[in-house]
Amino acid sequence: MGNLEIAKLLRNVAAAYTIKDERKFHFQIVAYQKAADSIENSPTQLQDYYKDGKLDTVAGIGISIKGHLEELFTKGKVKYFEWALEGVPPTAFVLMDIPSFGPKTAYRLVEEFGLTNPGTVIKDLKDLAQKGKVAPLKGFGEKSQKDILRAISEFKEGKGKTTRMVLPYASEIADGIIDHLRKCPDVADARVLGSLRRCLPTVGDIDIAVASNNPTSVLDHFVSYPHIERVIEKGKETSSILTSGGKQVDLMVQPIENFGSLLQHFTGSKNHNVALREFSLRKNLSLSEHGIKDLTRKNSGIQHYSSEEKFYQAIGLSWIPPEIRENTGEIELAAKNSLPKLIKTREILGDFHIHSSFPIEPSHDLGKNTIGEMTKKAISLGYKLLGFSEHNPSISKHTPEEIYKLIELRNKNIEHVLSGTKSIRILKLLETDILPTGKLAIDNKSLRLLDFTVVSIHSVFSMDKESMTKRVLMGLSHPKAKVLAHPTGRLLNDRPGYELDWPKVLSFCKKYHKALEINAWPTRLDLSDQIVRQAVEQKVKMIINTDSHAVDQMDNMKYGVAIARRGWAQKSDILNTLDYNKFIKWTKL
DNA sequence: GCCGTTTTCGGCCCGACTGTTTTCAGTCG
Numbered sequence: 001m002g003n004l005e006i007a008k009l010l011r012n013v014a015a016a017y018t019i020k021d022e023r024k025f026h027f028q029i030v031a032y033q034k035a036a037d038s039i040e041n042s043p044t045q046l047q048d049y050y051k052d053g054k055l056d057t058v059a060g061i062g063i064s065i066k067g068h069l070e071e072l073f074t075k076g077k078v079k080y081f082e083w084a085l086e087g088v089p090p091t092a093f094v095l096m097d098i099p100s101f102g103p104k105t106a107y108r109l110v111e112e113f114g115l116t117n118p119g120t121v122i123k124d125l126k127d128l129a130q131k132g133k134v135a136p137l138k139g140f141g142e143k144s145q146k147d148i149l150r151a152i153s154e155f156k157e158g159k160g161k162t163t164r165m166v167l168p169y170a171s172e173i174a175d176g177i178i179d180h181l182r183k184c185p186d187v188a189d190a191r192v193l194g195s196l197r198r199c200l201p202t203v204g205d206i207d208i209a210v211a212s213n214n215p216t217s218v219l220d221h222f223v224s225y226p227h228i229e230r231v232i233e234k235g236k237e238t239s240s241i242l243t244s245g246g247k248q249v250d251l252m253v254q255p256i257e258n259f260g261s262l263l264q265h266f267t268g269s270k271n272h273n274v275a276l277r278e279f280s281l282r283k284n285l286s287l288s289e290h291g292i293k294d295l296t297r298k299n300s301g302i303q304h305y306s307s308e309e310k311f312y313q314a315i316g317l318s319w320i321p322p323e324i325r326e327n328t329g330e331i332e333l334a335a336k337n338s339l340p341k342l343i344k345t346r347e348i349l350g351d352f353h354i355h356s357s358f359p360i361e362p363s364h365d366l367g368k369n370t371i372g373e374m375t376k377k378a379i380s381l382g383y384k385l386l387g388f389s390e391h392n393p394s395i396s397k398h399t400p401e402e403i404y405k406l407i408e409l410r411n412k413n414i415e416h417v418l419s420g421t422k423s424i425r426i427l428k429l430l431e432t433d434i435l436p437t438g439k440l441a442i443d444n445k446s447l448r449l450l451d452f453t454v455v456s457i458h459s460v461f462s463m464d465k466e467s468m469t470k471r472v473l474m475g476l477s478h479p480k481a482k483v484l485a486h487p488t489g490r491l492l493n494d495r496p497g498y499e500l501d502w503p504k505v506l507s508f509c510k511k512y513h514k515a516l517e518i519n520a521w522p523t524r525l526d527l528s529d530q531i532v533r534q535a536v537e538q539k540v541k542m543i544i545n546t547d548s549h550a551v552d553q554m555d556n557m558k559y560g561v562a563i564a565r566r567g568w569a570q571k572s573d574i575l576n577t578l579d580y581n582k583f584i585k586w587t588k589l
Numbered sequence: 590g591c592c593g594t595t596t597t598c599g600g601c602c603c604g605a606c607t608g609t610t611t612t613c614a615g616t617c618g
Contacts, residue, residue, distance in 0.1 A: 029590095100617090194618090274603090276602090277602040277603070335594095
């Protein structure tokens with residue numbers, strides 16, 4: 001059973017408790033939800049922790065849940081869970097996947113109507129609502145009935161938060177709305193917050209904060225945004241809309257003098273904020289988007305903060321970069337003023353995974369721009385180093401001798417470009433396939449033409465973890481192989497990527513001086529931030545590359561840097577911050 | 590049910606908004 005399934009099971013237990021007696025089980029509910037959160041975000045399969053006897057090292061898993069999970073892995077089911085879930089029809093859990101359906105509403109409806117078929121429950125409820133059967137129920141009404149119908153249809157169409165956007169797409173939508181907001185004279189400042197500010201690889205909804213002393217005017221202006229499908233809600237200081245593209249945008253307004261409190265609150269993450277408030281409570285301070293209350297001084301009112309720095313300072317912490325606000329140790333370090341100095345985009349001096357249009361007759365896609373054009377772009381970005389790593393020439397269409405000649409020609413082309421510039425050094429690389437056998441796609445004679453090669457998996461993704469790990473490590477063990485590109489092969493919103501035995505891969509890379517790539521391609525962003533964090537802890541070097549196939553794409557570096565930051569990487573963890581001599585020295589280790 | 594730089598017992602974040610209600614329950618973040 002995978003992590004997502006296990007998390008869902010724990011959530012169902014929490015929901016069942018909520019239905020049965022929310023007050024009595026309040027803290028169990030919170031505990032099960034916390035455990036589910038942390039399992040969902042775990043980069044390692046829970047089954048592997050179980051095998052190593054390390055289940056309770058996962059945050060939120062204590063003695064009790066650990067016992068239940070052990071039973072789950074040995075017997076495939078858990079008596080206690082079955083007891084907890086008893087009496088709640090499986091159909092209720094199906095309805096709970098629809099936004100606006102919580103445990104109470106879902107349970108109430110399946111009970112009232114005797115809905116027992118999980119396969120048809122959504123359609124069954126829709127039919128009942130259309131016939132007007134929901135409105136007469138106590139606690140419901142005409143409006144609720146309409147809302148149910150709309151929630152079902154939006155859920156089926158994948159609107160709202162049901163489908164996540166990749167980061168650049170979400171940024172584009174957010175920019176459009178920020179532009180619209182700035183046209184309102186009462187908007188003093190408008191900023192994108194939430195998961196977009198924290199730079200998550202995918203974003204569920206867009207959160208925007210506005211500083212204004214006239215919130216009513218701002219909210220009226222917000223809902224007048226032209227590309228809008230409907231207003232989800234609109235109150236005195238917050239509003240949510242659904243754009244015509246089916247994306248949810250949440251807005252919060254606070255007075256200018258309290259904008260810092262709002263920035264902090266609305267950036268999240270939820271786990272960071274909860275932990276921050278618990279931390280502050282121990283100092284008798286109560287935090288909210290409205291500011292900070294000192295609980296020791298009755299009727300002293302609430303203190304406002306115009307900047308985030310002042311807000312964090314008021315609770316005894318140094319300012320925490322948004323990318324690491326996930327409650328994974330940042331609060332403790334901020335209290336000691338010893339947060340890491342995270343890598344910055346301007347510290348990047350080179351890009352070592354780019355594809356030119358040179359006709360190398362590759363097995364995969366060719367770039368769109370020439371070596372000269374790509375080099376010019378690199379210089380404009382202030383880079384001192386560049387590495388061309390087109391895909392290796394197709395091995396099914398060429399003899400080894402032809403491959404050798406193609407690479408030789410490409411190299412001559414690079415030397416030609418290089419002779420016209422002094423401001424940048426160019427390395428001769430390739431992106432070489434690791435074949436299913438673990439061998440590299442081209443022979444040693446051709447590999448000797450290269451400074452080094454980036455290696456990667458482009459075929460037969462369906463191998464099990466052990467075989468794939470063996471394959472990758474064999475490919476990496478070639479002396480010319482220095483970088484493992486897009487190490488998990490994941491494509492966001494498309495495929496999850498293959499599994500690797502990370503402890504093994506990390507210790508191999510450390511021992512043999514191999515680097516893991518953080519691929520800045522918007523739908524890859526691979527490594528994940530969690531594995532970056534592990535690599536940082538194990539002192540494994542990483543390199544951030546754009547995998548560009550055109551000059552514009554070289555601007556994607558910032559997304560890769562964002563993932564590195566989310567994984568707590570510093571300049572010293574990232575190889576493409578090195579100058580020429582130091583970098584070359586590393587390639588020869 | 591989890592957790593610990595005041596605690597191995599006694600705590601556990603904080604608020605906005607909506608619909609159906611005459612004071613609140615449910616959902617969301």
